[in-house]
Amino acid sequence: MLKAAFDAVFRQDVALRRGPGGVRVVLQRADGRSEAPPTPEELERRRREAELLAAREDLTRLLDEDHASRATMRHLAVVEHSLGRLGWQALERVPLDVLQRALEQLEQRVSNWSARGLACLRSRMAVAVTERLRREGPPTGEAAAALDSPPEAARKAIDQARARAADVEVTEAADDEDAQALLAAYGSLVDASKPGA
Template sequence: MLRTAFDAVFRQDLALRRGPGGVRVVLKRADGGAEPPPTPEELERRRQHAELRAARDELTGLLDEDHTARSTMRHLAVVEHALGRLGWQALERVPLDVLQRALEQFEERVSNWSARGLACLRSRMAVAVAERLRREGPPSGEAAAALDSPPDVARQAIDRARVTAAVAEPEVTEAGDDDEAQALLAAYGSLVEPPPGR
């Protein structure tokens, strides 16, 4: 076992690889090709992706704990949906008043922040709210009020979203088999600004 470890570390063939950062020494694979180590940019991209996945998975788990959570915490459900569609950009695209209310709901719901994904999401949401308040000023509150609407108004919005989802957004159906859930997701999607260039 010690000999195998020694061979793996000290008897590898080395190669020089020229790249944007200059010339680097890389280990050659057993088949003769060189396996370049990941770049700092690639490592950062992987870290960001892992953080996003953990945050979204833990938020989904939190909202799945109670079957009424998505209807009572609509603002937080909008953030969950937007994170799935836009990644961390969602914190810039969700209307500021909705993001503020989602952060309040999040902090009311969670008392133990030991889950790293939830703690990371809370931190990022708080920073995004503070930065956007500084940049944009106080929000009008219209988007958050639309989510706080009485049940009959919400039902009409869901019905309109169901029709829109059936025609314009077929990818929404992957979220679940329940028509109402799909319509809610479509309604949430209509609150989120699409990224530039789409």
């Protein structure tokens, strides 16, 4: 294997070849044969790999700007991790509701789309969401909810409980000490979860 690598680097000459696109520089083996030009499929594969690398690098850079980004934008962090493991196939394998939230987070966070990797990622995510919505229908939202930050999930649960408790008539709640205690607990939890409290 080492010999093959040595031969590939040091035992090839550079040659000029005239073709339909003009003159090109090609690697020529020591025995006089030249390397075959890449096929259109190979060129497409290289282009997709370069796009993926740029998208991952730009997304990582974006999430590294603030130390709390991965905690607050968990859906986008899941996409970042999945792109590293699965490549562009991640846009088909990540749950649809997580992908939708990640796209929202990306669009909220980025205002300057001059970074080609982020622009490419946004475009591919938007296309994947649209196609998957057409194929799969609207998602349940369970996977995205599981990634919500704990304070946000707790705040939603508290709000729902307060709404249910508010539906109880005041006279019934006044007679029921347990209901009053529950309302007081919810009120203190909501006050404690507010920013600056």
